[in-house]
Amino acid sequence: MVVSGVILTSAQSNPETLKLLDKAYQSLYENPDNAFQILQNIDVNKEPELIKQRVQIILSRAYNFKGDYAKSIDQSIDNLNKNRNENNSFYSDFALAQQYQSLRLYKQSIRISQNLVDKASKIKSQHYPENLSAYIYQLNASNLMVQKKWKEAEENLNQSNSQLKNTDEDFIISIENQIYQTFIYISQNQIDKAEKLVNEIQKKLEKTPQYVFLRAFNLDNFGRINFLKKDYVKSTENLNQALELIQNKAYDALRYRIYEDLSKNYLALKNEDLYQKYYSIYKEQTDKLDKNKKDAIRNLVKLNEQYEAKRIENADRNFINNILIIAIVCFVGILAIVLMNLFEKRKAKSIQKQIDFYSKQQDFIKKIDESKTVIEPKSEKIEPDISKKTPLISKEKEMDILARLEEFEKSEMFLNRDMSLAMLAGQLDTNTKYLSDVINRYKEKNYNNYINELRINYIAYLLKTDSAYLNYKVSYLAEKAGFSSHSAFTTVFKSVTGISPNTYIQQLTQNKQ
Structure with a gap:
């Protein structure tokens, strides 16, 4: 069996554990609930520190796929509690940057991901899999896309691809990179390029039909492309195909995105009944996810405290700025929670009148x-x-x-x-x-x-x-x-x-x- 690169094989690693990690990671794209069941078979107390961290990251990502951001943050807290060695901090930093991004706190995620990119060359000299660099460049690329820095984002995606080899996990990363590239084309209104790339992705995924998440995500992009082309019928077909693929899977966050796109199509098609149906589902899911994100932000304050404590304990001179940053982020996070609660209780008051x-x-x-x-x-x-x-x-x-x-x-x-x-x-x-x-x-x-x-x-x-x-x-x-x-x-x-x-x-x- 080809090891997919989930964890670098070492004398301390149990081969059966590595196989389980491979299977758990791949199951994220088949059904996140299966990942939880697989990881229960790993006794992390008997495993090296890097494997413990990787288990926590897979669990955290599974919860993110499900749209359960609060539990995902809990996993990151657990990871930081168990990871006190600065030489092993790349995983925890990467996990923290992912958490910020999932909660749309892009400024904080960008700061950490850029710092990780600057340190990416150090990863090879330590006991990490090479594709951790690929993940870091991918994360930084997605953050650059938020800033609309398309050229820099493409450069980071190319860097990510350059770290990959012929493994199962690397195949998944390469598909994700192509999906990000599709976003870039769509955002720049390069519809022909986007459509060509979506078709290429679809052909590759036909050979791995088990990765339903990637197939559904690609179909959702296909639907968005056809919507921009005003082919609402074809767009609706794409979206319904995507929805069918994940109907019984725990991909709540992606399902919510598809419901939103379907409501737009049915509105454009003047199908009032289906528009109301999918918009109502989308609105209900939005409220549910918003509540979960607020709970996650509360947990994130705790995560910031743990992260700061870890930095202080390591006592490295380069961490002084990071400690100040974490303190500021913690303060802003608390203020954000207070202001969000106040915002919900207030109605919009007087706004400037008589504007030309x-x-x-x-x-x-x-x-x-x-x-x-x-x-x-x-x-x-x-x-x-x-x-x-x-x-x-x-x-x-x-x-x-x-x-x-x-x-x-x-x-x-x-x-x-x-x-x-x-x-x-x-x-x-x-x-x-x-x-x-x-x-x-x-x-x-x-x-x-x-x-x-x-x-x-x-x-x-x-x-x-x-x-x-x-x-x-x-x-x-x-x-x-x-x-x-x-x-x-x-x-x-x-x-x-x-x-x-x-x-x-x-x-x-x-x-x-």
């Missing part, structure tokens, strides 16, 4: 076409505002925060319903006081008005440039924009544009006719 929306929207569309950004600071409005109030920070720091805000506006991360001032401050490497001051003076509004106007301008832009959105329900547009309810979205939309969403859609429809 249509004039601003023309400027907004022009800027999107020219620079792919959402909203840019207007130089003629900066000077009057600055003179009204003494800056809290230096001009250089202000410009740095403004530049980071512009990148945030390009990322569409403002559509995340959990995006709070504290979370945004953490992602921009500043604090809430400085960020609020910059937004107030340069954007001429408070944080809530700033984030809501970004969302409304984005939805208004989609409605004006993509006729498919004119057929969507206002409830879907509200969900897309990151609002907690239909009524909140309608209130904010009218306060920004001066008219209701339905009236705006009617006007656009009449203009097109």
Whole structure:
């Protein structure tokens, strides 16, 4: 039997344990529930430290596939508790970066994954499998994709592929890399390339039909491609095939994604009954996953404390900055939890009135076409505002925060319903006081008005440039924009544009006719 590279074979490793690890890893893509059963046959107390870590990572990933992020975090906590040796920290760092990414805390994940890439050359000199480097480059590539750094993401995917050999696990990694490449093509509107690559992946997976997760994920991409081509019937067929593959499998997170895509297709096909059916399922799954993510963030605070304690215990001079980073992340995590709870209890309050929306929207569309950004600071409005109030920070720091805000506006991360001032401050490497001051003076509004106007301008832009959105329900547009309810979205939309969403859609429809 060819060892798939799950763990580097050594004299201390039991061959039967390695076979079980191979089987458990492959079962992640067949049915995560099987991975739990297989790993129960491994007595980790009798195994080397690296195998113990690998068992914990497989368990953590199985829970992520199921959409149970809270339990996945618990596994990472257990991993950190048992891993105190700095020479064996790559696995725990990698696992922590994965956890941040699954919870959409991209800034923290990017920081760790980039640090791992910088240290990737050290991995070969230690007792790690070579494909750990492949995983690290893959994780960093996905983080770069969040930042829309497509060229750098492709370079990392190529680096990941260069670490692979002819093993079962490496085959899975290579397919995942191709799926990421498909995302890049779709995001850059290179539909022909995306479709060609999806077909190549499908042919490869025909030889390994047991990997239903990869097959379903690829079919979901196929559905998205056909949706962009406005072939809604074919897109629906792709998505239903994907759903059928995982219908009785524990892939809740992927299933939720497919339900969302199906609801869009049935809406485009004007099938109201099926649209309502799948949108209701999607909404129910969204609420369930959101609750689970909040529980996971609470556990993540505990994980941060364990991670910081481990760093202090190792007492390495290079860890001073990491300790400060973990402390900041822990503080931001606690603030995020508090603000999310407050956010749920509040309704949207007064938002800036009498905005010349249509004039601003023309400027907004022009800027999107020219620079792919959402909203840019207007130089003629900066000077009057600055003179009204003494800056809290230096001009250089202000410009740095403004530049980071512009990148945030390009990322569409403002559509995340959990995006709070504290979370945004953490992602921009500043604090809430400085960020609020910059937004107030340069954007001429408070944080809530700033984030809501970004969302409304984005939805208004989609409605004006993509006729498919004119057929969507206002409830879907509200969900897309990151609002907690239909009524909140309608209130904010009218306060920004001066008219209701339905009236705006009617006007656009009449203009097109």
